[in-house]
Amino acid sequence: MQNDVAVLKLSRDADYTDYVRPACLWSDAADDNVIGKLGTVIGWDNEKERQIEDTLQEAQMQVIDTFTCISAKPKFYSKVTSTNTLCAGYKNSTYVCNSDSGGGMYxxxxxxxxxxxxxxxxxxVTLAIRHERCDPYNYVVFSDLAHHKQWLNSVLID
Structure with a gap:
């Protein structure tokens, strides 16, 4: 989970619409601090209704420092966080769930x-709880693409 990043190469160009838009990769240095900033996340999951939504959901999540993240659930977060990850959330049911994995924080x-x-x-990754897919009252771990820029640049060059 320390390097949870993949690149898919499409067989044809994507069709941009009002709902499909391009996004840039992070342009600043990896040490550009986003702790305390709000990132926008999107996904299809609805844990409250235990279903996948027909309408794409959007939320803003605040990036928190790794110490705060690990302190919330040390046995879990100490295994899935590193210098290559970001942790975000409010612990108030503003979340993304495991079925949203691979989605972005913009x-x-x-x-x-x-x-x-x-x-x-x-x-x-998100924290799973017994008989549930994820715990919407805990933080979400994101792969930090700023720490993968060298690899991404080497893969994205044709």
């Missing part, structure tokens, strides 16, 4: 060309 940035969305994290 941050809006204003540039000279206007607003852009940059992908910083990939949903990696």
């Amino acid at each position: 941050f809006s940035k204003t540039t000279s060309r206007g607003e852009v969305w940059e992908l910083r994290g990939l949903i990696s």
Whole structure:
């Protein structure tokens, strides 16, 4: 789980629509601190209803420091966090679930060309509880793409 990142190469170009839009990879250095910032996450899961939604869900989650994350559930989070991960959430049912794995955490940035969305994290793992798929009252661990930029750049070059 320390390097939970994959790249899929499409057999054809994606069709962009109002619902399918491009996002940039994180452009800043890995040490650019996002702790305390709000990232936007999307997914299809609805744990309260125990179903996959027909409508894409969106939420904002605050990135927290690793110490706070591990302190919440040391036996779990100490095994799945590292310098290559981010931890986020509120412990108030604002969450993504395991079926959302691979989805992104995006941050809006204003540039000279206007607003852009940059992908910083990939949903990696959430805490599961007995008889449930995930615990919406605990943090979510994301792979931190800023720590994988060298590898991603080598893979994405044709």
